[in-house]
Amino acid sequence: xxxxxxxxxxxxxxxxxxxxxxxxxxxxxxxxxxxxxxxxxxxxxxxxxxxxxxxxxxxxxxxxxxxxxxxxxxxxxxxxxxxxxxxxxxxxxxxxxxxxxxxxxxxxxxxxxxxxxxxxxxxxxxxxxxxxxxxxxxxxxxxxxxxxxxxxxxxxxxxxxxxxxxxxxxxx
Numbered sequence: 721x722x723x724x725x726x727x728x729x730x731x732x733x734x735x736x737x738x739x740x741x742x743x744x745x746x747x748x749x750x751x752x753x754x755x756x757x758x759x760x761x762x763x764x765x766x767x768x769x770x771x772x773x774x775x776x777x778x779x780x781x782x783x784x785x786x787x788x789x790x791x792x793x794x795x796x797x798x799x800x801x802x803x804x805x806x807x808x809x810x811x812x813x814x815x816x817x818x819x820x821x822x823x824x825x826x827x828x829x830x831x832x833x834x835x836x837x838x839x840x841x842x843x844x845x846x847x848x849x850x851x852x853x854x855x856x857x858x859x860x861x862x863x864x865x866x867x868x869x870x871x872x873x874x875x876x877x878x879x880x881x882x883x884x885x886x887x888x889x890x891x892x
Contacts, residue, residue: 732882746794750772755783797829
């Protein structure tokens with residue numbers, strides 16, 4: 721079962737994702753995609769580690785190439801988050817268009833897990849004009865999100881900490 725969780729910054733996506741993935745009784749994997757750049761990133765990483773503390777997640781730091789992850793056994797997989805992963809693939813790996821690579825990685829995770837929970841970001845709603853690179857990033861995230869939403873059983877948007885079910889149901 722795949723669940724996609726979207727929403728704006730600091731809206732409760734991570735807490736909801738951990739609740740959904742955490743209610744699994746078997747192995748629980750947390751794929752952390754944020755490369756630690758700067759103090760703000762280190763603070764965010766510390767906050768997320770504290771949130772997961774004691775919940776039984778095995779953290780896998782993987783900034784790109786999701787298809788390379790090997791699990792010791794099937795279980796619940798939480799990917800945090802598509803925004804970081806897309807930026808990493810675009811700017812670190814020098815991939816012109818990372819959409820297919822990321823989608824292939826997500827399909828790989830789906831085949832190798834019993835429950836897949838994916839956190840993504842809502843980045844295209846403000847209507848501002850950006851640099852070409854940022855415009856590409858927004859377009860890629862939109863493509864990735866549409867694709868995942870198409871096959872996911874559940875799609876949930878967090879709004880001010882309130883989960884709004886767009887497709888399927890809230891399983892936590």
